[in-house]
Amino acid sequence: MPKRVDHRERRALIADALMRVAAEQGLEAVSLRHVAAAAEVSPGMVQHYFRTRDEMMVFALAVVRERNEARIRRAVEALGATPAPRALLRAMLAELLPLDEDRRADGRVALAFLAYTAVRPAVAAALYDETAALLTFVAGQIAAGSPLVAAGRVDPERAAVGLLAVMEGLGIYVLGGHYPPETALAALDAHLDLIFGPEPPPGAVSRDGSGRRRPARR
Amino acid sequence: MPKRVDHRERRALIADALMRVAAEQGLEAVSLRHVAAAAEVSPGMVQHYFRTRDEMMVFALAVVRERNEARIRRAVEALGATPAPRALLRAMLAELLPLDEDRRADGRVALAFLAYTAVRPAVAAALYDETAALLTFVAGQIAAGSPLVAAGRVDPERAAVGLLAVMEGLGIYVLGGHYPPETALAALDAHLDLIFGPEPPPGAVSRDGSGRRRPARR
DNA sequence: CTTTTTCCAATACAACTGCAATGTAAAACG
DNA sequence: CGTTTTACATTGCAGTTGTATTGGAAAAAG
Incomplete structure (x- = not known):
C-alpha cells in the first residue's frame, strides 16, 4: 500500500x-x-x-448537522446533571440562535441548505430525523417541567412544535438583520414564559436558573 | 413613436x-x-x-412581497369589518403558511430569497419595512385582544415577535416536509391559545370564530 | 412616402462550470 | 530491489452563464 x-x-x-x-x-x-x-x-x-459536486454538498450538509448537534450537546452538558427543564430548553435553543459571528456564518449556510433541499426532496429526508428527535426531546421536557400541562392548558407536543418553530423563525429574522440578538432572546424568553406559566407563588423554591421573568425592555 | x-x-x-x-x-x-x-x-x-440578471432578481423579490401583501389583504378583508383580533391574526398567519401547492411554490421562492439576501445585505434592506409594519400591526392586535396584556403576563411587542417567528418557522418546516399542514395549523392555534389566554368563563359571549380550543389530536 | 423610435431576435464572446482523462510522485509491500 | 497502489496535479472539453452588439421589422410621426 x-x-x-x-x-x-x-x-x-x-x-x-x-x-x-x-x-x-x-x-x-x-x-x-x-x-x-x-x-x-x-x-x-x-x-x-x-x-462530484453533489457528493460535496451532501457531506457539507452532514457537517452542518453535526455542528448543530455538537452545539446542543455542549450547551446541555454545561448545565450539569438534572437541570430544570425550562433552563435546559432555554440554553439549548439560545445556543442554536445566530447570536455571534460564528453561529451567524453557520446559520447562513444552514439557511442556504434549507432552500437547497426545498427543491431536492431526496436530500431533504436527511433532516427529518433530526427534527423528529429534537421534537420528542423538547416535548418531553415541556411535559416534565410545565405545570400548565397537568392543567390541560398546554399540549406538550404542540407546544414543542411551536417552540422549535419560534427558534427557527427567530434565527431567520436575526440572520436577515430584522432583529438584533437581544430582541430574539427576549422573544424566546417570553415564549418560554407562556409555555411554563407564571412563576410559582412566593415561598416556593425555584430551581430555574435562567428565566428571570421580566427582563429589561429591549 | x-x-x-x-x-x-x-x-x-x-x-x-x-x-x-x-x-x-x-x-x-x-x-x-x-x-x-x-x-x-x-x-x-x-x-x-x-x-441584467440582478435587475430581474430585484423585480422578482418585489413580486414575492406583493403577492404576500395581497394575500394578507385578501384574508383580512374576507373577515369583514371589525373582526376579533385573535381571529384576524389567525386568518392572516394561516394565509401566509404554505398550505396548498400555490403557496408552497411561492414559499419555496421566498425561502430561496431569504438565503439569497442573507449574503447580499444591500438587497436585504428591502425586507425590513415589511417585517416592521407587520410587527407593529400584530403587536397592536395582541394589545387590543389579549386579556393577558392587561394582567402584565404578555408583552405585546415581544409576543408579536414570537408569533411572527412561529409563523415563519412553521412555514419552513412545512416547506421542508417535516410537518404536514395540519400539524402546523395546530401549533399555530396552540400558540394563539397561549397568547390570548384561556377561554372566558361560560356565560361570556365569545366573538372568536376560529379558535376552537382543543382540536382533535393530529 | 420617409424618418425615427421602439421592440425584439440573433449572434458573439469571454468567463465560468462540472467532470473526465492523463500524468507523476511517493510510499508501502513483496 | 521492483511493483503496486494511493494521492494528487494538470490539462482538456463540452456546456452554460451573463452581457454586449448588431441587425432587422414594424409602427407612429412628419
Whole structure:
C-alpha cells in the first residue's frame, strides 16, 4: 500500500473551506475551484476526495448537522446533571440562535441548505430525523417541567412544535438583520414564559436558573 | 413613436415565468435563457426588459412581497369589518403558511430569497419595512385582544415577535416536509391559545370564530 | 412616402462550470 | 530491489452563464 493520509481529515479540511465559501457568498458559489482556492489546495485534490459536486454538498450538509448537534450537546452538558427543564430548553435553543459571528456564518449556510433541499426532496429526508428527535426531546421536557400541562392548558407536543418553530423563525429574522440578538432572546424568553406559566407563588423554591421573568425592555 | 406594448404586462409575464423556474429548480437556475424558455419567448426579449440578471432578481423579490401583501389583504378583508383580533391574526398567519401547492411554490421562492439576501445585505434592506409594519400591526392586535396584556403576563411587542417567528418557522418546516399542514395549523392555534389566554368563563359571549380550543389530536 | 423610435431576435464572446482523462510522485509491500 | 497502489496535479472539453452588439421589422410621426 502506498502513501496513506487521513481521509477524514482531508475531507474535513475541504468541508471547512466549503463552509466558508457558502457562508460568504452563498451555496451557488460553491464550486470545485472556489472551494479549492479557499482551502488553498489544488482543484484536483478536491476532486480526489469528492468525485462530484453533489457528493460535496451532501457531506457539507452532514457537517452542518453535526455542528448543530455538537452545539446542543455542549450547551446541555454545561448545565450539569438534572437541570430544570425550562433552563435546559432555554440554553439549548439560545445556543442554536445566530447570536455571534460564528453561529451567524453557520446559520447562513444552514439557511442556504434549507432552500437547497426545498427543491431536492431526496436530500431533504436527511433532516427529518433530526427534527423528529429534537421534537420528542423538547416535548418531553415541556411535559416534565410545565405545570400548565397537568392543567390541560398546554399540549406538550404542540407546544414543542411551536417552540422549535419560534427558534427557527427567530434565527431567520436575526440572520436577515430584522432583529438584533437581544430582541430574539427576549422573544424566546417570553415564549418560554407562556409555555411554563407564571412563576410559582412566593415561598416556593425555584430551581430555574435562567428565566428571570421580566427582563429589561429591549 | 413606434410600436408600443404594455411594459408592465411584459415584465409581469416574464416575472411569472421566473417564479415558476425558481419554485421548481431554485434561484440558482434562474438564468436569462431558462426564464425565456419558461415564458416561451426569446432570450433577447427577456434581455430587452431586464438588462441584467440582478435587475430581474430585484423585480422578482418585489413580486414575492406583493403577492404576500395581497394575500394578507385578501384574508383580512374576507373577515369583514371589525373582526376579533385573535381571529384576524389567525386568518392572516394561516394565509401566509404554505398550505396548498400555490403557496408552497411561492414559499419555496421566498425561502430561496431569504438565503439569497442573507449574503447580499444591500438587497436585504428591502425586507425590513415589511417585517416592521407587520410587527407593529400584530403587536397592536395582541394589545387590543389579549386579556393577558392587561394582567402584565404578555408583552405585546415581544409576543408579536414570537408569533411572527412561529409563523415563519412553521412555514419552513412545512416547506421542508417535516410537518404536514395540519400539524402546523395546530401549533399555530396552540400558540394563539397561549397568547390570548384561556377561554372566558361560560356565560361570556365569545366573538372568536376560529379558535376552537382543543382540536382533535393530529 | 420617409424618418425615427421602439421592440425584439440573433449572434458573439469571454468567463465560468462540472467532470473526465492523463500524468507523476511517493510510499508501502513483496 | 521492483511493483503496486494511493494521492494528487494538470490539462482538456463540452456546456452554460451573463452581457454586449448588431441587425432587422414594424409602427407612429412628419
